[in-house]
Amino acid sequence: MSQLFTPVRIGRHIAPNRLVMAPMTRSRADAKGVPGDMTVTYYTQRASAGLIITEGVFPSALGKGYVNTPGMETEAQVAGWKRVTEAVHARGGRIFMQLMHCGRISHPSLLDGATPVAPSAIKPEGQAWTPAGQADFVTPRELTLxxxxxxxxxxxxxxxxxxxxxxxxxxxxxxxxxxxxxxLSSASNHRQDQYGGSVKGRARFVLEALAAMAAEAGADRVGIKISPEMNYNSITDAAPQETYTYLVDQLRGQGLAYLHVALFGTTVDYHAMLRPRFDGTYLIGGGLTQDSAAALLADGKADATVFGSAFLANPDLPERFRQGAALNAPDRNTFFAPPTAKGYIDYPALAEA
Ligand SMILES: Cc1cc2nc3c(=O)[nH]c(=O)nc-3n(C[C@H](O)[C@H](O)[C@H](O)COP(=O)(O)O)c2cc1C
Known part of the structure; x- marks a missing residue:
């Protein structure tokens, strides 16, 4: 049997299969960042994943970067998410929350007029999706110590x-x-203090954030996602191989639940470079198919495999893979729709298809 359907340790937990649902922003929360009934349904439909990683959730209001994304700051947000975890657990699933602080990839209109924050006051190229439509990114404010x-x-x-x-x-x-x-990245971090300069300085924020998360959850309930050279959202680094090998060297020995590496068309084989440096569960994502995922597991290159758009469009993805059934195609027009059910909770499972 394919290793896709064998159990794997995810820190404190054992996942019954190696098919992880990727974190995916869906912009279906309300204007206050509260997930509602549809979000409960959406994740519950996907509870057969070995592990669900939620969409990016802002840890505090200044971390919001898109319309209708959820938060984890107010009582109402916590209550909304509690309904999600209870429903997923009732279906036998496991679910991690992805904490996403957007920093400079935001806009004052998403932040009650506040200027987005960043390590340095360097404006990214591109546009934010605001309540009034697309708007150029602004020059962010440099965070004080x-x-x-x-x-x-x-x-x-x-x-x-x-x-x-x-x-x-x-x-x-x-x-x-x-x-x-x-x-982390040299082009967006021009700080002269202990949070900038050398790779050691630029990695400090990530390591301190992880340590703070581990202090509350235990390291074996904390994972991290990286995408070397994805160069998305106007980010570039002068020496990414040095940056990411340094970072992963620091992660070793911490007892983290996993390292999640998503690669998108880089010519450098970061998996070959990073996996031997890490001593825990290694998740690979980015453009996988059932066959490529099975091959990664068979070759010992990954411990578990992460699927984004395929899970978005196929609530019962593990069962479809098991049966070799056809997949629903994802509809890009409804990835980030206004809070509607279409393209969110109406993808059929096999029995209904
Ligand atoms: C609609 C959509 C929203 C996404 N939002 C996030 C996000 O909030 N956080 C994140 O880390 N990645 C996000 N991603 C990236 C996915 O986690 C994943 O890395 C990517 O889709 C590649 O996997 P795939 O080829 O299997 O879709 C998003 C992807 C999609 C399609």
């Missing part, structure tokens, strides 16, 4: 709330050009 300590504490508090709300763990989103990667 005291504010950095505050943001790290926001990750800690959001982790506490996530655990209290029943999540099985939390993932630090350190990819896709959001705040942690803004610190």
């Amino acid at each position: 005291a504010e950095i300590a505050g943001v790290i504490d926001d990750y800690r508090q959001a982790t506490r709330r996530a655990i209290d709300a029943g999540f099985d763990g939390v993932e630090l989103h350190a990819a896709s050009g959001y705040l942690p990667e803004q610190f």
Whole structure:
């Protein structure tokens, strides 16, 4: 039998299969960042995943970067998420919350007029999706040292709330050009203090955020996602191989639940470079098919495999893979729709198809 359907350790937990649902922003929360009934249904439909990683969730209001994304700061947000974890657990699933602070990939209109924050006051190229439509990114405000300590504490508090709300763990989103990667990358971090300069300085924020999360959840309920050279959201690094090997060397020995690496068309084989440096469960994502995932597992290159759009469109993806059944095609027009059920909770499972 394919290793896709064998159990795997995810930190404190055992997943019954190696098919992980990727974190995917869906913009179906309300304007206050509260997930509602549809979100309960959406995740419950996908509870047969070995592990669900939620969409990016802002740990504090200043971390919001898109319309209708959920948060983990207010009582109402916590109560909304508690309904999600209870329903997923009732179906036998496991679910981690991805904490996503967007930093400079935001806009004042999403932040009650506040200026987005970043390691340095460097404006990203591109546009934010605001309530009034697309708008150019603005020059962010450089975080002070005291504010950095505050943001790290926001990750800690959001982790506490996530655990209290029943999540099985939390993932630090350190990819896709959001705040942690803004610190990591040389082009977006021009700081002269201990959070910038050398790779050691640029990695400090990520390591401190992880440590704060581990202090609340235990390291074996904390994972991290990275995407070297994805260069998404205007992020670039002068020496990514040095940056990511240094970072992963620091992760070794910490007892983390997993390292999640999503690659998108890089010519460098980061998996070959990073996996031997890490001593825990290694998740690979980015453009996988059932066959490529099975091959990664068979070759010992990954411990578990992460599927994004395929899980979005196929609530029963593991069963479809098991049967070799056809897959529903994802509809890109409804990835980030206004809060409607279409393209969210109406993808049919096999029995209904
Ligand atoms: C609609 C959509 C939303 C996404 N939002 C997030 C997100 O919030 N956090 C994140 O880490 N990655 C996000 N991603 C990236 C996925 O986690 C994953 O890395 C990517 O889709 C590649 O996997 P795939 O080829 O299997 O879809 C998103 C992808 C999609 C399709």
